[in-house]
Amino acid sequence: MSFAEEATTDVPTLPETHSGIPVYLLDKARNAKAGVFDGRTKPIRDRQRLPVVPQGIERDDFLAALEDLKAKMGHEFVEINDKALKDGWYMEHPNTHDMMTILDEEELVASAVVYPSTTEEVQQIVLWANKHRIPIFPISMGRNLGYGGAAPRVRGSVTLDLGKRMNKILDINPEDYTCLVEPGVSFYALHEVLKEKGYDHMWVDTPDLGGGSILGNTLDRGVGYTPYGDHWACHSGLEVVLPTGEIIRTGMGALPGNNTWQAFPYGFGPYSDGLFSQSNFGIVTKMGMTLMPNPGGYESFMYTFQKEEDLGPLMEIIRPLRIGMILENVAQVRHVAQGIAAQGLPRSKFYQGSGSIPDEVLHTAAAESPAGDHTWAYYGMSYGPSHIRAYKLAIVDAEFLKIPGAKKVDPSTLPADDYYFSRDRIAAGIPDIHELRWVNWTPNGAHIAFSPVSPIRSADAMKLFGLGKKLHQQYGIDFFPAFIVGLREMHLIVEIVFDRDDTERKQAAMDCLRDMIDQAAALGYGEYRTHLVLMDQVASTYSWGDGALMKFNERLKDALDPNGILAPGKSGIWPKRYRGRGWEMTRESGLVSEGKGADGL
The missing domain is CATH 3.30.43.10 (Uridine Diphospho-n-acetylenolpyruvylglucosamine Reductase, domain 2)
Structure with missing residues (x-):
């Protein structure tokens, strides 16, 4: 073709x-x-x-x-x-x-x-x-x-x-609000089946895009945007093929004839599920998952904040409200630059110069947008009957408006295709496909993510934001930060958008990422998830005790996978026969992924 x-x-x-x-x-x-x-x-x-x-x-x-x-x-x-x-x-x-x-x-x-x-x-x-x-x-x-x-x-x-032929929803229990899925079941597919069966009392928590595997996203500890946004915390029991060919089930799935596989994650004895998350210790073929009960009503809201420095006081407001579940869902605090790019228009429509796009250009574009000029936007959702929502939203409004210039956006003033409505659907468990429009920012648009984790605190947010902005300006890259706010932590997701047919811009993206990883780690911030080419570097930042964690992982790898055949190098974990042969990707290895052979071949 x-x-x-x-x-x-x-x-x-x-x-x-x-x-x-x-x-x-x-x-x-x-x-x-x-x-x-x-x-x-x-x-x-x-x-x-x-x-x-x-x-x-x-x-x-x-x-x-x-x-x-x-x-x-x-x-x-x-x-x-x-x-x-x-x-x-x-x-x-x-x-x-x-x-x-x-x-x-x-x-x-x-x-x-x-x-x-x-x-x-x-x-x-x-x-x-x-x-x-x-x-x-x-x-x-x-x-x-x-x-x-x-x-x-x-x-x-x-x-x-695994997805093409192993894509069955093996069970949906409308009483326990659980399901059992194979690797090829997408968020789209599960949502459609819930609708077809008339299970309106259950929601599937969905990430920004609904086409990914529920099982795969969960194993990589991905997030969604309802109160059930921590997908790994919502899984319950696995079926796994080990690298030597044995099949095991974890949790209650290990009990023959059990009736609580999806309802109770722990079973009896050591809890082994974590060994198969972000690892190369086994191939997961089935996974139990909990579903969110329909809260009986919901209401999205969006606030905008004018200045970069508003990020600090905003985090101090968010933290107690989030821990106290007044702010209920996994929400986004998104920078205006990514909001502008989410229109799906190329960068050249706004700016044709080199280097990072100037702040004044961003604010001019923002001023012409339906939400008006701003630097930060908070997208949230309140759940429950109307009187319960009104109580919680009044608290949120009083707190957010303490920041000078803060504004609550009236959804009726926004066009039907505005990004706000995509966030509204996702926070209501309805998968969408709006996200990634910002990849059209460059020709041959591609993206790679920097994803450190921190507490929900002013000092942490400002340190990470300042670090990222400085390095993006140094490498001439437009800065797209968004803070994804969990219950007691937040992920800063910085998407670097680049032209995948431009060698120079790919190198700049890699250099910027490597600097951000090292400098964030020096400040105490580690990534929770990373790209294949950065796994060795990120794994090396978790170096407490002379690399005790990696040594432990390597012992597990050698015991479970003595021939080193399963996903060598994933999460920086190399089997014995690959170690010491230059397979680890570092700054010095540049854009080359291969080492020199493997022992025993």
Whole structure:
């Protein structure tokens, strides 16, 4: 398919494909796709000597091993990655590489993709990988954009696409408000099934975009925006294939005939679920999840604040209200720069100069927007019957308006396609596709995230904001910060938007990110989640006790995965046979992802 043909295909929908868009979002998705392809100039390049073969394995041996895998799985369920690398877009993304790669596109690329349909088939693939010493890399749906997408950390790994054929909702319990899902169930899909079954009393908590895997997002400790926004805290029990092929269930799932898998997460004995979150210790094939009860009413609200320095006093107001659950949901405090970019227009519409976009340009654009000029916007939601909401919202209003110049935005003054209404839907458990419009800010728009965690305090917010702004200005990058406010902590999510066909801007983005990681760590702030190419650096910042945590993780890896076949390098955890061979990506290694072979191959 040519670039032009790719741009004009219609958006896939549910239920025709597990990764499709709900029909209620189809027109919006079509418009989003048009915006993506309008700004795309990156060509589809020819590739040589395909497929990529993992280091240390002879090409003929590798191809013979793939034939062995085809015999086990069926030829139609094993695809060699010998075609052009098409980036697609959010709803039609690749499963062979990162559609938003910050490296050369041939760096983090799979050799082949296999599509299991059951836990037992995943087990067969793991045993095959051990037999041939071939690295494998599982994905749920491959939409972990900003953090590596579907790309494997070790070039030439065989990707296990769990979502395509393992996409069943195995159970929904309307009495316990729980569900049991496979890796290919998206937030879109679960929301649609709840509606179809008439389960209006239950909500699914959704992140900014609803096309990702519930299981995958939860394992990477992603967040949504209702009071159930901490997805890992809302999971209950896992089914896991270990790297040596054994299958285990955790929590109450380990009890034969149990009736509380999704309702009680702990079971008996050591709580092992955490070993499989952000790790390469096992492949999760089933997960229990709790659903939010419909609160009987809800009401969004938005406040704007005029000055950068308002961020400090705002955090001091937010913290007690959030801990006391007056501010109930996981909310956003978003900078006006990202709000302007969320219109989906290119940067050139506002500014054509080099370097970071000037503040005065941002404020001129903001003044012309429906919400008016501001620096920060708080998007929140109140839940419950109207009289309960009125009580809580009166407290919020009195506190927020203590900041000079603060303004409550009247939703009736906003156009129907304003970003406010996307936040309104998401906080009400209704998945959307508005987010990522800000990626259209640059040609061939891509993004990569800086994601440190801090307490909800004025000093912490201002330190992180100041650090990020200084480094963005140094590297000539537009600064898009948003604070995602949890119960007692907040994540600062800084999205660096770059042209993935511009080597110079990709290098600037990487340099800026590496500086932010090191300087934030020096101030005591660690990232909670990161991109594949930054995992080694972020892991190294958690260095207390002479790296005791990583040494512990390496011992676990060697015990659970003695042949080092499962997702080597994920979260900075390298199997013994890869260690000491230059696989760790550092500032010195630049934009090269590979080391030198692997022991025993």
